[in-house]
């Protein structure tokens with residue numbers, strides 16, 4: 001087990017934002033967190049990438065408590081796209097060492113994969129939401145991280161770029177923890193899904209085990225018809241709007 005959330009709890013102002021959350025992420029797995037707005041997904045992820053210290057419990061990377069490790073900060077002021085992506089290599093370089101040929105090739109490949117190479121010399125502050133999101137994904141990829149933690153990485157992306165990003169994640173073999181709102185995309189990309197409601201894990205398992213009409217009704221309060229995807233067999237949810245008044 002690479003990553004383990006062990007009875008994680010986060011409290012703020014006497015309110016439990018995350019309660020007793022335990023979840024395991026195996027090597028090479030893509031584990032999704034889904035749930036309604038405000039259910040604690042981002043708060044849980046913040047504990048994983050150490051932006052937030054849990055009130056109780058722990059996040060363990062290879063059985064080592066992450067809160068004991070140092071935190072690296074990052075700022076994204078007015079850098080160019082190429083500079084931001086290159087910053088992803090910083091943890092692998094010594095001091096002010098410049099990027100070598102292999103490093104530059106890695107950055108170039110990631111920018112090509114995320115379709116931002118043509119933006120290499122643009123300032124990040126001038127980008128659209130989706131372009132910026134893709135630049136941040138390219139930076140994450142060039143880090144060659146042991147665990148990639150992504151909070152709604154498809155936010156702002158058009159459907160082609162959503163599919164391309166998730167396809168890339170699948171092909172990367174990386175261990176990924178990802179928050180997604182789109183349950184159909186979550187079903188397609190995740191090996192396992194954890195469902196949060198009011199800060200607590202209410203279901204966890206494969207997409208097929210978890211994404212049932214009953215669970216969607218109970219957690220999201222909506223009716224959905226769940227059908228197997230005709231090509232992949234993944235559960236897919238069909239929604240219909242209420243009848244017009």
Ligand SMILES: Nc1ncnc2c1ncn2[C@@H]1O[C@H](COP(=O)(O)OP(=O)(O)OP(=O)(O)O)[C@@H](O)[C@H]1O
Nearest residue numbers: 012013017035036037038039040041042043044196
């Ligand atoms: N620092 C904080 N102080 C007080 N309340 C907070 C703080 N951070 C988050 N919250 C509250 O905790 C709850 C969970 O927030 P969180 O961002 O984890 O939800 P989420 O599941 O990621 O939601 P969304 O789907 O809307 O992105 C929300 O009600 C939010 O308002």
